[in-house]
Amino acid sequence: MGGLSAAATLATNGQRVLLLEKHWRPGGYAGSFVRGRFEFEIALHVLSGLDLEGKRGSLYRNFESLGIMKRVDFVRVDNFYKAVYPDMEITVPANREAAEEV
Known part of the structure; x- marks a missing residue:
């Protein structure tokens, strides 16, 4: 998203921009892939x-x-991250002070 943001900012400010992407789909880590009936996010889960x-x-x-x-409705989430294991769950709140207590 860094390259896309930089290119969009330059173009919005009147600069000519050539944005090259190695992958056939732009966005880097802001994407997903499908295997069978499942879709997997590559890496982007939360925008801070x-x-x-x-x-x-x-x-x-x-x-x-x-x-x-x-143009976009962003949704605030209460939890930044949640990991579920067979014998335990770890939840990290989005609020910094509450997360430090975890």
Whole structure:
């Protein structure tokens, strides 16, 4: 997403941009693949930097300048990460202070 964001920012500011992508689908880690009836996310699970407890993060400002915030409804999640094992679960809250207690 870094390359796409940089290219979009430059183009929005009037620069000519040539964006090259190694893969046939743009986006790098912002994608997925299908095996059989299952779809797997490659790596991107959470976008951080959109809103830091009421303060606009750097990603929010970047998306806002590109007009993305007006066109996409982002969903705030309570938990940043959850791992489920046969004998235990580990849940990491999205809130920094609560996550530090885990």
